Amino acid sequence: MENNTFSEIADKLLAADTVLIFTHVLMDGDALGSSAALCEALRNEGKTAYVLLEDKIPDDMQFLDRGFCTYDQDIIAEPDVCICLDAGDTGRFEKRADKFRTGKTLICVDHHATSEPFCDLNHIDPGEAATAEMVYKLLRAGNMEITGEIAGSIFAGITTDTGNFQYSNTTKQSHEITAALYDAGMDFRGVSIELYECIKPEKIRLQAMIMEAAEFYADGKLVISRVSQDMLKACSCRMEDSEGTVGNLRSIKGVEVAVILKENYNDLIKATMRSKSSADVAAIAAKHEGGGHIRAAGCTIHDTLENAEKIIREDALEELGYK
Amino acid sequence: MENNTFSEIADKLLAADTVLIFTHVLMDGDALGSSAALCEALRNEGKTAYVLLEDKIPDDMQFLDRGFCTYDQDIIAEPDVCICLDAGDTGRFEKRADKFRTGKTLICVDHHATSEPFCDLNHIDPGEAATAEMVYKLLRAGNMEITGEIAGSIFAGITTDTGNFQYSNTTKQSHEITAALYDAGMDFRGVSIELYECIKPEKIRLQAMIMEAAEFYADGKLVISRVSQDMLKACSCRMEDSEGTVGNLRSIKGVEVAVILKENYNDLIKATMRSKSSADVAAIAAKHEGGGHIRAAGCTIHDTLENAEKIIREDALEELGYK
Numbered sequence: 001m002e003n004n005t006f007s008e009i010a011d012k013l014l015a016a017d018t019v020l021i022f023t024h025v026l027m028d029g030d031a032l033g034s035s036a037a038l039c040e041a042l043r044n045e046g047k048t049a050y051v052l053l054e055d056k057i058p059d060d061m062q063f064l065d066r067g068f069c070t071y072d073q074d075i076i077a078e079p080d081v082c083i084c085l086d087a088g089d090t091g092r093f094e095k096r097a098d099k100f101r102t103g104k105t106l107i108c109v110d111h112h113a114t115s116e117p118f119c120d121l122n123h124i125d126p127g128e129a130a131t132a133e134m135v136y137k138l139l140r141a142g143n144m145e146i147t148g149e150i151a152g153s154i155f156a157g158i159t160t161d162t163g164n165f166q167y168s169n170t171t172k173q174s175h176e177i178t179a180a181l182y183d184a185g186m187d188f189r190g191v192s193i194e195l196y197e198c199i200k201p202e203k204i205r206l207q208a209m210i211m212e213a214a215e216f217y218a219d220g221k222l223v224i225s226r227v228s229q230d231m232l233k234a235c236s237c238r239m240e241d242s243e244g245t246v247g248n249l250r251s252i253k254g255v256e257v258a259v260i261l262k263e264n265y266n267d268l269i270k271a272t273m274r275s276k277s278s279a280d281v282a283a284i285a286a287k288h289e290g291g292g293h294i295r296a297a298g299c300t301i302h303d304t305l306e307n308a309e310k311i312i313r314e315d316a317l318e319e320l321g322y323k
Numbered sequence: 324m325e326n327n328t329f330s331e332i333a334d335k336l337l338a339a340d341t342v343l344i345f346t347h348v349l350m351d352g353d354a355l356g357s358s359a360a361l362c363e364a365l366r367n368e369g370k371t372a373y374v375l376l377e378d379k380i381p382d383d384m385q386f387l388d389r390g391f392c393t394y395d396q397d398i399i400a401e402p403d404v405c406i407c408l409d410a411g412d413t414g415r416f417e418k419r420a421d422k423f424r425t426g427k428t429l430i431c432v433d434h435h436a437t438s439e440p441f442c443d444l445n446h447i448d449p450g451e452a453a454t455a456e457m458v459y460k461l462l463r464a465g466n467m468e469i470t471g472e473i474a475g476s477i478f479a480g481i482t483t484d485t486g487n488f489q490y491s492n493t494t495k496q497s498h499e500i501t502a503a504l505y506d507a508g509m510d511f512r513g514v515s516i517e518l519y520e521c522i523k524p525e526k527i528r529l530q531a532m533i534m535e536a537a538e539f540y541a542d543g544k545l546v547i548s549r550v551s552q553d554m555l556k557a558c559s560c561r562m563e564d565s566e567g568t569v570g571n572l573r574s575i576k577g578v579e580v581a582v583i584l585k586e587n588y589n590d591l592i593k594a595t596m597r598s599k600s601s602a603d604v605a606a607i608a609a610k611h612e613g614g615g616h617i618r619a620a621g622c623t624i625h626d627t628l629e630n631a632e633k634i635i636r637e638d639a640l641e642e643l644g645y646k
Contacts, residue, residue, distance in 0.1 A: 208531040
């Protein structure tokens with residue numbers, strides 16, 4: 001199926017009175033940044049617009065919600081448009097999937113390689129570094145004003161999804177769009193402080209524990225660590241406080257694949273995986289009905305932490321050509 | 324004194340046969356990145372060019388030296404041009420200062436606020452985020468080709484000095500120049516892996532120790548930690564392995580000023596300081612004949628680690644309005 005143009009999607013949004021925005025569970029900066037940016041732009045156009053969530057906004061992203069987010073599925077009865085951002089199938093927002101389908105027009109804007117078109121209008125492009133860049137182009141296509149606040153939300157999406165312009169998905173366009181955001185008067189430094197420089201001391205303790213628990217395999221090419229409920233208790237942290245630590249593991253010299261196994265509760269282990277330059281962690285995730293990108297993927301294993309560790313280790317060794 | 328234009332400086336460089344490039348001691352990515360970029364461009368123009376150093380290149384920057392760097396002060400007897408990059412006075416390269424003065428023409432290109440013009444040609448602009456951006460403009464002004472390798476060296480300078488485009492010195496121009504570097508065919512991901520994803524496990528242990536040794540003052544607005552020779556021994560690290568950790572301290576919620584005191588040897592303590600959004604750490608450094616920017620500065624205290632800690636703590640408390 002061909003992608004709809006951003007103009008077609010913008011026209012449909014601008015013709016609507018009510019728009020409900022969806023994004024994936026375990027939201028990241030791109031998920032919430034793009035949603036907040038679109039919501040604010042639509043409200044500035046006089047629309048009734050909300051971002052409908054089902055899980056908690058992580059501490060470091062709460063600044064992005066300037067009254068946009070709601071957990072109330074009845075906030076708009078039958079929206080003119082339901083649009084999902086940074087999420088390419090309803091499995092990424094399961095508890096809101098039925099609500100999504102009540103939209104008179106359904107739209108999907110996403111950059112995940114695993115997404116298949118399933119809406120009335122779709123623009124899915126794995127070549128885009130961040131959904132926030134797609135939202136930027138969508139707003140431009142619809143001649144919607146990009147205020148300083150909207151620019152900041154878009155910047156939050158770009159900078160988090162590109163690992164501050166260091167990950168392999170970063171493109172020339174990421175920098176071109178960011179340069180344009182400066183003209184909109186965004187407070188990039190304020191965004192950066194909120195995202196990266198408001199870390200709780202407890203989180204730093206947790207990160208140190210995760211680094212200590214790391215074990216190396218495959219001549220140092222594979223590193224696996226864990227976050228158990230006991231570790232969280234020991235440093236008064238929640239699971240979300242372990243976000244980002246897998247990137248620290250990957251940054252160790254010689255490491256190609258980094259994995260963190262998160263014990264959400266007994267027998268429900270989430271594996272977060274990153275690769276540096278050659279291995280395909282999306283392939284490992286796919287074996288366990290997970291998804292993501294070649295360099296960043298995740299999946300869920302219904303087993304004990306110990307067994308999950310063995311399963312993922314074997315898969316990763318195979319991906320690295322060690323089996 | 325008015326700045327010379329980049330065209331004037333490029334003309335002088337292109338008229339020379341031999342060029343010796345200088346940068347500051349304790350080099351960072353911008354110091355070596357700009358030097359390597361200029362050296363490579365001049366060699367491609369048929370010049371005899373070297374980067375003259377006096378201290379060791381840190382591990383994570385060695386990829387930038389593709390045969391450019393030397394410690395041999397006699398490598399060019401009386402250079403047509405001696406140019407110092409990212410260093411605004413000879414005190415920043417004391418052991419090479421006499422050699423610098425043997426240049427028939429002396430040039431300075433720098434972005435440090437404390438720099439005063441002292442050469443035949445000078446371009447000093449504290450509004451520039453990185454000296455590497457100035458070198459980019461210099462090469463463009465001289466119509467010198469920017470190859471993929473040169474682009475990578477410039478990118479290394481920009482991304483390190485802007486804290487991956489997050490520090491307050493970052494500008495629209497930083498992104499515009501980086502976007503242009505993509506056209507030159509740079510391997511930005513390769514540069515990024517060399518700079519940030521080849522961290523020794525020992526360094527990660529040292530960082531954990533530095534975080535543990537942190538002490539908080541002024542209602543959490545001031546954090547001070549240390550790197551003693553004993554700590555280095557305990558994790559088989561060198562002082563250079565503590566680079567970057569002060570940024571981690573600053574990233575703690577509520578912290579405005581972060582300081583790391585580095586015991587280089589007994590009674591020679593280097594203070595590395597960062598501020599988040601309001602305090603002027605260059606003012607603290609200036610009290611001890613140090614220098615830098617408002618948000619990033621350093622100085623040397625000739626005293627014990629304990630006394631240096633007291634001195635800097637008092638200065639920082641004053642800067643924060645706590646005295």
